[in-house]
Amino acid sequence: MIKPFENPIYITRPIMPDYEDLASRIQSLYDSRMLTNLGPYHQKLEEKLQEFLQVAYLSLFNNATIGLITALKALDLPFVSEVITTPFTFAATPHAIVWNGLKPVFCDIEPKTMTIDPEKIEAHITSNTSAILGVHVYGFPCKVDQISDISIAHNLKVMYDGAHAFSTKIDQESICSYGDITVLSFHATKLFHTLEGGALVYNDHSLHKKVKNLRNFGIQDEFKVTDIGINGKMNEVQAMFGLLNLSLVREEQNKRKLIADIYRNRLTVHDAIHIPEMPECTTDSLQYFPILIEDHRDLVYKVLREYNIHARKYFYPPCTDYDCYQHLGSRESLPVTYDIADKVLCLPFYGSLGYENANIICDVIEIALNKAS
Ligand SMILES: Cc1ncc(COP(=O)(O)O)c(C=O)c1O
Structure with a gap:
C-alpha cells in the first residue's frame, strides 16, 4: 500500500554548493564590498561558462527574461515588425517580443521535438517579418538547419530561447552556436542555476559590444550613454553560486x-x-x-x-x-x-x-x- 509523501515531491530540487565553500566566499564579499557591477566573480563565471559550453561569446544576465528582451533589442529589428515564434513555451518568450514593441506571430510546433515546425514557418512570413524565435523546449533542439535555410532565403534574424537547453549539443557542438543569439536561463528550477540568472550566447563580436552596452543601461563610459539600455547585470552572489554550482x-x-x-x-x-x-x-x-x-x-x-x-x-x-x-x-x-x-x-x-x-x-x-x- 503506497502512502502519500509527507513532504511534497516537486518537479525539481536545485543543486546547492557545499555550505562551507559558500561561506568562505561570502566572507570575501564582506572584505571587498564588491557586490555587483561586473565584479571578479561575474568575470570568472563568464569565462568558466564560455569554456564549459565551448562558445565564442557569453554575457551573463540577472535572468533570462531580461536576457530575451535585451537580445531582441540587440538584433535591431524594425519597430512593430513581426517575430515568428511558438505558443508552446513559457510566457516570457512572447512577452519579450511585445516588450520590444514587436508583434508575436504564433506558428505551430512539430510533434516529435515539440519545437517550431519549419514546414509551417513560411506560411507566416510577410513583408513585415523580421525574425524567427525558436524555443528549444525541454532541451529538444529546434530544427536549426531548416530554420537557418528559411532565414537566409527571407533575410530574417534567428534567435533561440534556450532556457531549457543548457549544455545541449548537436553533433558534439553547442546548441548555442546556431542562430544569431541564444538565451539561457539559470533560474533556480534549472539544471545549472545562479538562484536567478541567465546568459546570452552568440558568435558575432559586434553583437558582443552591443549586448554588453545594453545590459548596463547603454552606458559606454562615465560620461557617455549611447543606447537605450536596461539593468541586466548579474550580481556577485549569483555569480558566486554559479561558479560553485558549475562544478556539480x-x-x-x-x-x-x-x-x-x-x-x-x-x-x-x-x-x-x-x-x-x-x-x-x-x-x-x-x-x-x-x-x-x-x-x-x-x-x-x-x-x-x-x-x-x-x-x-x-x-x-x-x-x-x-x-x-x-x-x-x-x-x-x-x-x-x-x-x-x-x-x-x-x-x-x-x-x-x-x-x-x-x-x-x-x-x-x-x-x-x-x-x-
Ligand atoms: C522557455 C522559457 N523561456 C524563458 C524563461 C524565463 O527564464 P527566467 O526565469 O530566467 O527569466 C523560462 C523560465 O522558466 C522558460 O521556461
Whole structure:
C-alpha cells in the first residue's frame, strides 16, 4: 500500500554548493564590498561558462527574461515588425517580443521535438517579418538547419530561447552556436542555476559590444550613454553560486540519467504513455522529463497530487490561451500545439529524487491508469 509523501515531491530540487565553500566566499564579499557591477566573480563565471559550453561569446544576465528582451533589442529589428515564434513555451518568450514593441506571430510546433515546425514557418512570413524565435523546449533542439535555410532565403534574424537547453549539443557542438543569439536561463528550477540568472550566447563580436552596452543601461563610459539600455547585470552572489554550482552539473546529470532510465523502463510499457525521444546526435542536457499521456493526463496529474507528487503540465495552456494573445491563435490554427499541451506532463526530475521515489512515482502513475481503464 503506497502512502502519500509527507513532504511534497516537486518537479525539481536545485543543486546547492557545499555550505562551507559558500561561506568562505561570502566572507570575501564582506572584505571587498564588491557586490555587483561586473565584479571578479561575474568575470570568472563568464569565462568558466564560455569554456564549459565551448562558445565564442557569453554575457551573463540577472535572468533570462531580461536576457530575451535585451537580445531582441540587440538584433535591431524594425519597430512593430513581426517575430515568428511558438505558443508552446513559457510566457516570457512572447512577452519579450511585445516588450520590444514587436508583434508575436504564433506558428505551430512539430510533434516529435515539440519545437517550431519549419514546414509551417513560411506560411507566416510577410513583408513585415523580421525574425524567427525558436524555443528549444525541454532541451529538444529546434530544427536549426531548416530554420537557418528559411532565414537566409527571407533575410530574417534567428534567435533561440534556450532556457531549457543548457549544455545541449548537436553533433558534439553547442546548441548555442546556431542562430544569431541564444538565451539561457539559470533560474533556480534549472539544471545549472545562479538562484536567478541567465546568459546570452552568440558568435558575432559586434553583437558582443552591443549586448554588453545594453545590459548596463547603454552606458559606454562615465560620461557617455549611447543606447537605450536596461539593468541586466548579474550580481556577485549569483555569480558566486554559479561558479560553485558549475562544478556539480556533470554529477547531477549522471544522477538524472539513472532516474530517466527508471522512468523509461517503467513507463514505456503503458500504451497510453509516450516518451518523446531526443533526435539522434543530440546530447540531452537532462533538464526536464516530459511524457505524453493519451486521454488521461488530467487524471494522472490529479492522482499524483493526491500522493503529494507535484508533476507539472508544462506548457499547458499554450500562450495563445492567455488573455493577451488569444486573438493570435487557436486550437484550430495550432492543432499540434494544443494536442501536445493536452497530453504533456513533466515528471519530478532531479538527482536527489532517488531510485525508490522514482519507482513510487511510476507506481502511482500505474494506479491512476488502472483507475482510468
Ligand atoms: C522557455 C522559457 N523561456 C524563458 C524563461 C524565463 O527564464 P527566467 O526565469 O530566467 O527569466 C523560462 C523560465 O522558466 C522558460 O521556461
